[in-house]
Amino acid sequence: MTNRLDTWAMRQAMTNYNLHGYTVFKEVLDRELIQDARNHVDWLLHKNPDTRPEQLHHFLMQDDPFWVRLVSDDRLLDIAEKFIGPNIALFASHYIAKAPLDGQAVLWHQDGTYWPLKPMEVVTFWLSIDNSDRENGCMRVIPNTQATRLFSEDELQQKDDGKNVLGSGIDPALLDVPKAVDVVLKAGDVSVHHPNLIHGSHANTSARWRRGLTIRYIPVTTRIITKELHPSAFVLRGQAVPNLNLYNPWPKYVAGKHMRFKGTEEWNVRCAQVNAANAGFITGSK
Numbered sequence: 001m002t003n004r005l006d007t008w009a010m011r012q013a014m015t016n017y018n019l020h021g022y023t024v025f026k027e028v029l030d031r032e033l034i035q036d037a038r039n040h041v042d043w044l045l046h047k048n049p050d051t052r053p054e055q056l057h058h059f060l061m062q063d064d065p066f067w068v069r070l071v072s073d074d075r076l077l078d079i080a081e082k083f084i085g086p087n088i089a090l091f092a093s094h095y096i097a098k099a100p101l102d103g104q105a106v107l108w109h110q111d112g113t114y115w116p117l118k119p120m121e122v123v124t125f126w127l128s129i130d131n132s133d134r135e136n137g138c139m140r141v142i143p144n145t146q147a148t149r150l151f152s153e154d155e156l157q158q159k160d161d162g163k164n165v166l167g168s169g170i171d172p173a174l175l176d177v178p179k180a181v182d183v184v185l186k187a188g189d190v191s192v193h194h195p196n197l198i199h200g201s202h203a204n205t206s207a208r209w210r211r212g213l214t215i216r217y218i219p220v221t222t223r224i225i226t227k228e229l230h231p232s233a234f235v236l237r238g239q240a241v242p243n244l245n246l247y248n249p250w251p252k253y254v255a256g257k258h259m260r261f262k263g264t265e266e267w268n269v270r271c272a273q274v275n276a277a278n279a280g281f282i283t284g285s286k
């Protein structure tokens with residue numbers, strides 16, 4: 001835990017989250033790492049030329065050291081610890097990158113609707129990789145909706161026409177849309193939201209990119225209910241608990257196969273340590 005977070009600002013952020021269902025942390029990650037994240041989006045798009053930039057999902061990154069390095073950054077985990085305690089796993093994470101004048105909207109939804117988690121103890125971090133504002137399609141939230149019951153998938157309107165990121169959403173007529181606020185962020189800032197909070201985003205109508213990384217952290221006591229190993233289940237800090245989830249090994253960096261990033265030399269040593277510490281909960285090793 002850094003001193004920077006032991007401040008009035010941290011307490012204020014937690015108060016906002018508890019009152020309104022979301023909060024913002026400014027200047028969490030440095031420019032150099034954010035530039036690496038932009039390079040990573042480019043690298044992924046080059047590797048997956050048929051994938052839209054809004055759909056750079058975790059299954060494309062299961063064996064991707066830079067992605068695991070990014071979501072396990074101590075500055076993010078120090079904040080996550082305040083929400084979910086010291087034993088932290090990743091449930092899911094993907095880039096929603098909206099290209100200039102082309103990036104799609106995200107319909108109103110609650111994250112928890114889609115997730116096989118029990119209990120629904122999970123927190124979403126949204127890492128801004130570009131400055132993100134109304135014109136380039138920043139996230140929009142309806143504050144104070146975190147106590148709303150979770151809509152089921154059957155209750156959503158289906159809009160599976162390939163023109164928006166999710167393919168379904170809550171009927172806006174059921175929502176107090178005029179109360180929605182834009183979550184305007186600078187690159188390196190992070191917003192945090194509750195799984196029941198109603199949120200979405202507009203299309204990117206600007207000539208600028210809007211790249212963001214969603215990161216869903218769970219305490220290791222939350223069960224991921226899937227038959228197979230979930231591709232983005234990783235223990236990120238602390239210790240897993242027995243008889244609950246299986247996790248992926250942290251992927252080692254292999255030159256020529258993975259994107260190079262600052263710190264690759266130390267990365268493989270760190271992977272070996274983390275994988276050894278949670279060996280009983282990890283399937284195979286890479």
Ligand SMILES: O=C(O)CCC(=O)C(=O)O
Pocket residue numbers: 096106111124126137138139199200201212214
């Ligand atoms: O990136 C966006 O515009 C929306 C993000 C979102 O819906 C989420 O993080 O759950």
